[in-house]
Amino acid sequence: MSTTTSSDFRVEPADYRTDFQDLRRVREAVFVVEQNVPLELEWDAQDPLCQHVIARDGQNQPIGTGRLSPEHRIGRMAVLREWRGHGVGSALLTVLIDAARMQHWAEVELHAQVDALAFYARHGFEAVGDEFAEAGIRHRTMRLALAPFAERPAGVPRMALTAVETTEQAVAATLATIVHSRRDLCLFSRDLDPALLARPEVLDALRRYATSGVDPHVRVLLLDPQAPAQAGHPLLTLAQRLPSIFEFRACEEEPDRQYPSAFLVGDRGALYFRPLGGRIEGEASDATPARARQIMEAFERMWERGRPCTELRVLGI
Numbered sequence: 633m634s635t636t637t638s639s640d641f642r643v644e645p646a647d648y649r650t651d652f653q654d655l656r657r658v659r660e661a662v663f664v665v666e667q668n669v670p671l672e673l674e675w676d677a678q679d680p681l682c683q684h685v686i687a688r689d690g691q692n693q694p695i696g697t698g699r700l701s702p703e704h705r706i707g708r709m710a711v712l713r714e715w716r717g718h719g720v721g722s723a724l725l726t727v728l729i730d731a732a733r734m735q736h737w738a739e740v741e742l743h744a745q746v747d748a749l750a751f752y753a754r755h756g757f758e759a760v761g762d763e764f765a766e767a768g769i770r771h772r773t774m775r776l777a778l779a780p781f782a783e784r785p786a787g788v789p790r791m792a793l794t795a796v797e798t799t800e801q802a803v804a805a806t807l808a809t810i811v812h813s814r815r816d817l818c819l820f821s822r823d824l825d826p827a828l829l830a831r832p833e834v835l836d837a838l839r840r841y842a843t844s845g846v847d848p849h850v851r852v853l854l855l856d857p858q859a860p861a862q863a864g865h866p867l868l869t870l871a872q873r874l875p876s877i878f879e880f881r882a883c884e885e886e887p888d889r890q891y892p893s894a895f896l897v898g899d900r901g902a903l904y905f906r907p908l909g910g911r912i913e914g915e916a917s918d919a920t921p922a923r924a925r926q927i928m929e930a931f932e933r934m935w936e937r938g939r940p941c942t943e944l945r946v947l948g949i
Contacts, residue, residue, distance in 0.1 A: 854941065
């Protein structure tokens with residue numbers, strides 16, 4: 633088997649109707665063929681009602697699935713045999729847990745196959761009750777309590793992830809991420825989000841960060857670099873004045889270009905992450921190093937695969 637790494641796959645939301653055949657390829661290969669689950673039990677009335685996620689490899693082929701039901705239950709976690717042991721299951725589970733937290737659920741539940749109890753325990757799930765048989769396979773119920781998105785009192789650092797649901801919160805999260813970063817600030821965006829990053833208070837925060845005197849660096853990775861160049865985005869004007877601080881690249885490879893999210897993350901644990909890049913809703917924190925490091929690592933991989941923004945050379949950037 634060829635060696636693969638987590639940089640070779642991505643996890644994204646799936647539409648049950650549009651992506652049904654891809655979901656089917658994974659779930660039937662794992663549950664029906666490998667585990668002998670009857671086909672009539674694999675697909676149920678819950679499927680059209682669930683939030684589905686899918687993992688895809690670098691060739692856009694489906695390699696893993698999972699779903700979140702209205703009953704607050706994670707299920708149908710499946711990874712193709714050749715991709716096991718490469719972090720796909722953990723990535724799927726993390727996205728599903730994040731989706732539950734974004735809906736302010738107090739906890740999530742799942743029915744874990746007994747052989748997978750240790751995997752879910754590593755992600756914080758606790759087993760409850762006795763073993764039971766489901767589709768002829770031994771299971772146990774496991775639950776994970778979800779820390780609520782608490783409101784941050786004035787002047788208190790946002791140590792836990794909190795929800796961003798309004799434009800005002802989005803601006804505050806952006807400013808906090810900039811202010812709480814020191815030497816490295818990373819931005820992933822389709823088109824520099826003019827409704828957010830062109831705001832005077834955000835530009836002023838970036839200017840102060842860029843002139844802070846602590847060797848700051850701003851790296852910007854874009855999906856569509858031509859759009860802000862044509863629109864005369866004011867962030868590009870700032871970058872023109874400070875070309876040694878700002879560096880721009882564009883996503884080149886197709887899996888990166890299909891990445892659905894957008895984010896701003898700093899080197900001291902501050903972040904503002906939006907699962908769907910075209911929306912402002914997301915999560916933010918002034919200091920959550922583990923989550924920030926995860927996002928930064930994903931950024932680094934895409935950054936290395938990116939290309940210089942030739943679209944911006946005319947501006948001297």
